[in-house]
Amino acid sequence: xxxxxxxxxxxxxxxxxxxxxxxxxxxxxxxxxxxxxxxxxxxxxxxxxxxxxxxxxxxxxxxxxxxxxxxxxxxxxxxxxxxxxxxxxxxxxxxxxxxxxxxxxxxxxxxxxxxxxxxxxxxxxxxxxxxxxxxxxxxxxxxxxxxxxxxxxxxxxxxxxxxxxxxxxxxxxxxxxxxxxxxxxxxxxxxxxxxxxxxxxxxxxxxxxxxxxxxxxxxxxxxxxxxxxxxxxxxxxxxxxxxxxxxxxxxxxxxxxxxxxxxxxxxxxxxxxxxxxxxxxxxxxxxxxxxxxxxxxxxxxxxxxxxxxxxxxxxxxxxxxxxxxxxxxxxxxxxxxxxxxxxxxxxxxxxxxxxxxxxxxxxxxxxxxxxxxxxxxxxxxxxxxxxxxxxxxxx
Amino acid sequence: xxxxxxxxxxxxxxxxxxxxxxxxxxxxxxxxxxxxxxxxxxxxxxxxxxxxxxxxxxxxxxxxxxxxxxxxxxxxxxxxxxxxxxxxxxxxxxxxxxxxxxxxxxxxxxxxxxxxxxxxxxxxxxxxxxxxxxxxxxxxxxxxxxxxxxxxxxxxxxxxxxxxxxxxxxxxxxxxxxxxxxxxxxxxxxxxxxxxxxxxxxxxxxxxxxxxxxxxxxxxxxxxxxxxxxxxxxxxxxxxxxxxxxxxxxxxxxxxxxxxxxxxxxxxxxxxxxxxxxxxxxxxxxxxxxxxxxx
Numbered sequence: 001x002x003x004x005x006x007x008x009x010x011x012x013x014x015x016x017x018x019x020x021x022x023x024x025x026x027x028x029x030x031x032x033x034x035x036x037x038x039x040x041x042x043x044x045x046x047x048x049x050x051x052x053x054x055x056x057x058x059x060x061x062x063x064x065x066x067x068x069x070x071x072x073x074x075x076x077x078x079x080x081x082x083x084x085x086x087x088x089x090x091x092x093x094x095x096x097x098x099x100x101x102x103x104x105x106x107x108x109x110x111x112x113x114x115x116x117x118x119x120x121x122x123x124x125x126x127x128x129x130x131x132x133x134x135x136x137x138x139x140x141x142x143x144x145x146x147x148x149x150x151x152x153x154x155x156x157x158x159x160x161x162x163x164x165x166x167x168x169x170x171x172x173x174x175x176x177x178x179x180x181x182x183x184x185x186x187x188x189x190x191x192x193x194x195x196x197x198x199x200x201x202x203x204x205x206x207x208x209x210x211x212x213x214x215x216x217x218x219x220x221x222x223x224x225x226x227x228x229x230x231x232x233x234x235x236x237x238x239x240x241x242x243x244x245x246x247x248x249x250x251x252x253x254x255x256x257x258x259x260x261x262x263x264x265x266x267x268x269x270x271x272x273x274x275x276x277x278x279x280x281x282x283x284x285x286x287x288x289x290x291x292x293x294x295x296x297x298x299x300x301x302x303x304x305x306x307x308x309x310x311x312x313x314x315x316x317x318x319x320x321x322x323x324x325x326x327x328x329x330x331x332x333x334x335x336x337x338x339x340x341x342x343x344x345x346x347x348x349x350x351x352x353x354x355x356x357x358x359x360x361x362x363x364x365x366x367x368x369x370x371x372x373x374x375x376x377x378x379x380x381x382x383x384x385x386x387x388x389x390x391x392x393x394x395x
Numbered sequence: 396x397x398x399x400x401x402x403x404x405x406x407x408x409x410x411x412x413x414x415x416x417x418x419x420x421x422x423x424x425x426x427x428x429x430x431x432x433x434x435x436x437x438x439x440x441x442x443x444x445x446x447x448x449x450x451x452x453x454x455x456x457x458x459x460x461x462x463x464x465x466x467x468x469x470x471x472x473x474x475x476x477x478x479x480x481x482x483x484x485x486x487x488x489x490x491x492x493x494x495x496x497x498x499x500x501x502x503x504x505x506x507x508x509x510x511x512x513x514x515x516x517x518x519x520x521x522x523x524x525x526x527x528x529x530x531x532x533x534x535x536x537x538x539x540x541x542x543x544x545x546x547x548x549x550x551x552x553x554x555x556x557x558x559x560x561x562x563x564x565x566x567x568x569x570x571x572x573x574x575x576x577x578x579x580x581x582x583x584x585x586x587x588x589x590x591x592x593x594x595x596x597x598x599x600x601x602x603x604x605x606x607x608x609x610x611x612x613x614x615x616x617x618x619x620x621x622x623x624x625x626x627x628x629x630x631x632x633x634x635x636x637x638x639x640x641x642x643x644x645x646x647x648x649x650x651x652x653x654x655x656x657x658x659x660x661x662x663x664x665x666x667x668x669x670x671x672x673x674x675x676x677x678x679x680x681x682x683x684x685x686x687x688x689x690x
Contacts, residue, residue, distance in 0.1 A: 001489070035579055035582070035583050036583070037583065040583075043430055046430060047430070050426060050429055051422070051424075057418075058402065058422050061418075061419040061422040061423055061426075062423070062426050064419075064423075064587075065423040065426060065434075065586040065587055065588055066426075066430075066432075066586055066587075068580060068589075069435060069579065069582035069583055069585075069587055070437070070577075070587070070589040071573075071589050073587070074587065074589040099444075112544055158558070160432055162633060185469075196479045197471075197476075197477060197479070199478065200479050200483065203483075203486070204486070204500060204503070207490055208456060208483065208486030208489075208490060242555070310578070310579055313534075313536055314535070314575060342573075342575075342576050343575075343576045372530070
């Protein structure tokens with residue numbers, strides 16, 4: 001029953017109008033977080049050629065397979081398709097708070113992810129902003145969404161004595177951390193197992209007698225640490241030590257990365273890597289707008305997932321440093337942590353409050369996060385970090 | 396000619412090849428044969444991801460080449476390997492002859508001594524085969540990146556031999572169980588289909604087609620039981636393969652109706668429950684309730 005894998009002739013001519021509509025559809029999908037390129041725009045035309053518009057269901061199925069990349073996309077696609085191709089009346093149903101076409105992409109994303117709470121959250125946010133706008137001197141306990149506009153002082157990072165203690169310890173840690181043994185093997189001049197291919201190659205030189213043996217050995221890879229440090233006001237007491245920790249880690253581990261977040265997420269890897277204390281101070285000051293302000297953990301994690309998560313792999317150990325005091329809704333945290341967890345090897349959460357007498361992780365965000373955490377440990381100063389050595393090495 | 400009958404015809408072809416597919420899947424597969432993009436299929440274990448490739452190879456009457464991925468999969472097992480024994484032997488034989496060394500080396504590293512592994516085999520077939528890359532999530536990222544390159548160029552370079560250009564573009568089906576997140580680049584290159592657990596009707600049709608001797612009554616009960624079981628909070632949900640196993644087991648145990656002998660049904664549940672927690676968690680009372688619901 002040979003069914004000719006031969007090409008079918010395109011069955012429908014596509015006019016310019018449909019072409020434009022298709023491209024617009026792909027653009028709107030892209031704004032909604034689908035990852036699509038020019039190749040997809042071209043193939044979408046071919047999909048339409050094969051299925052035509054007289055059978056919208058076929059067009060839907062075809063485009064769905066073409067444009068979706070994972071289950072998330074798969075489940076969102078129908079709503080998107082309806083919103084675009086169905087008459088305007090149904091279009092309203094899709095996005096709870098449709099943003100203007102010219103609105104920045106980030107805002108649209110937020111609306112979509114935040115689901116129905118978009119408008120409500122907006123009101124909340126401005127409420128917090130005006131109500132507690134006491135400036136820098138006002139005491140703000142717990143979390144808030146406010147950004148601190150003053151620039152923080154990072155001279156502590158250059159304190160040579162303190163930094164040396166951290167660096168010594170981190171280097172020690174880096175040497176001892178369990179290396180992931182891969183099944184892949186590399187070439188060695190000494191070893192126990194013979195590398196056949198290279199040995200045969202070498203033996204040609206000696207007329208086929210395998211005089212010069214080549215060996216193979218398993219590769220051991222260092223874990224990649226990714227550090228997310230909360231530098232909001234509630235963490236101000238501890239951020240010093242953790243930034244030192246971040247600096248030590250970034251220097252000691254080959255491809256470690258460090259991020260700081262408060263209401264926004266900032267990549268500080270390059271900045272803390274700088275050896276010159278003045279340059280270090282300078283580059284950190286530039287990105288420090290909002291330092292010691294409020295906290296938006298879920299939002300920061302969302303940004304992390306969107307922009308940086310693709311760098312995680314099965315060697316990555318993600319370390320989140322936070323007290324878990326958050327102004328975002330607690331239910332926004334689990335999906336984000338789940339995404340991180342799926343991409344990394346281990347997820348560690350260091351909580352400075354955990355060391356305190358009588359503290360239990362009962363804040364909403366902390367409770368929501370617990371199921372995803374592999375190692376949940378207290379850390380409030382250098383000593384407590386050093387005490388964690390065994391736990392970190394064992395990861 | 397309109398497109399709809401074409402999809403239906405293809406759906407019928409799939410049925411003849413022993414694969415019962417929804418219309419949307421048939422439409423996707425039809426498109427897949429036209430667009431020359433790889434197809435990435437995801438879904439829970441046992442929903443028939445691998446079977447798709449098998450059905451396609453039956454329909455196109457072409458070979459099915461399967462590459463099972465696992466951690467540590469490398470070029471030697473996935474792409475090609477030199478046949479060392481033969482090479483060594485050839486070297487020894489060449490010693491006796493008066494042949495110039497340059498030619499000797501060329502001879503030793505010729506296609507004669509090249510063992511083709513699935514990827515190389517797939518692109519050098521004369522008829523485009525179906526290439527099934529099973530459980531791509533189990534291979535590591537380095538291999539995924541290599542695969543991506545091979546799938547876009549359909550050529551493989553062997554350092555000793557040069558670049559081998561593909562003679563055909565295989566139909567590439569990738570499956571994933573989501574034990575690891577795949578790279579965005581790979582996902583983007585592929586067509587995507589997510590297979591859900593089958594509906595009652597579809598699963599019943601599958602059981603009836605695959606095991607006609609079970610009989611309509613028992614088949615209906617088995618499917619209803621399994622469907623209800625999937626709604627309970629199991630650690631590992633039974634797939635279609637498990638339903639078929641269980642139906643076959645019940646047939647052997649000469650059970651013609653689930654309520655006839657609860658003890659035997661309990662014993663045969665090993666076909667469906669695959670973890671210790673699940674088999675400990677499903678009590679007799681619970682089974683009786685499920686059986687009552689399935690009648």
